[in-house]
Amino acid sequence: MHTDDFGFGTQIRKSPYFDATLRWGAKAFSVYNHMYIPRCFDSPEQNFWNLVNDAILCDVAVERQVEVTGPDAARFVQMLTTRDLSKMAVGQCKYVLLTNAEGGLLNDPILLRLAENHFWFSLADSDILLWAQGLAVHSGLDVTIVEPDVSPLQLQGPKSGMIMQALFGEEIMDLRYYWLREVELDGIPLIVSRTGWSSELGFEIYLRDSAYGDQLWERIMEAGAPFGLQPGHTSSIRRIEGGMLSYHADADISTNPFELGLDRLVNLDMEADFIGKAALARIRDQGVHRKQVGLVLDGDPLKGPNTTFWPIKQAGQTIGKVTSAIYSPRLDRNIALAMVSVDCAHIGGRVEIETRTGSTGATLVEKPFYDPRKRLAAA
Structure with a gap:
């Protein structure tokens, strides 16, 4: 398959690893942050087993960075996020939420602090660059906001640490969970962090010069070969398990953090102000009308993820929707994340789901479905 076989035109960008992923067997792509992301090498089940048993390398250059620098960078970054950053150290990463004035979720990025006044937001799928630049115009703060030439890879799985040692030496294992380090590999400038969208032990490798994309991909795959490293893609099975x-699936601009059970990431008692603080205080005091829950669906294994929001019914009334559903071969269950009326969000409760193939029963359960304390990722 040739790079020109993917033909949405130049408005959909290709990552620095695009040609390499084709050579290594990428069969299909989706679009995320206006870029192609590989979505298929082996079957989703084989990709899952590669991830949880060995290691996979994923092109996640679609996780675009919004870089904030300048004398007021720390104040501006705090204004954007609901989480108290006053004790965030240089070299630390944090999972943060960005909300609008109504408390609606705009993005849930990883925030990296590279220097005292140098931050990256490593984005989920929404246009935060424009949001941040717009807010800066009338903020009265001295900041510069750009999208830098940075393209992350994810190296994830139980053997990822051994591969990182082969690449960078034993000292890389001193890197703590949710911390970063500036490194070079064969002269290639990188930031490495102990983070990743997999719920497994893993690292993200941020390339700081796209000209080295092909070289970096091949270098990592070569180092990983003795450990069974496979090219892969972010695993829907594993992320739903976690x-x-x-x-855009489980949350959007109309979803607030309290509905998602992310109260711990909303620090309303801190002195600093942030966008959405007053609205989120009201929501906290008044309570939410709906809540995210886990579901275990009856029936035969699902043949793939849901591509529409499946209605959830109880006693004939629609009480919510399934946002992400998948079959977990490890748990041998159909599992799902769902948003339901708070009055019906009782663990153990039974509901009916209108799937693409008909109606099926389901049980409300605690989430996450596997490794609830994130022991694997933090190992």
């Missing part, structure tokens, strides 16, 4: 959000 209860990880997918923006």
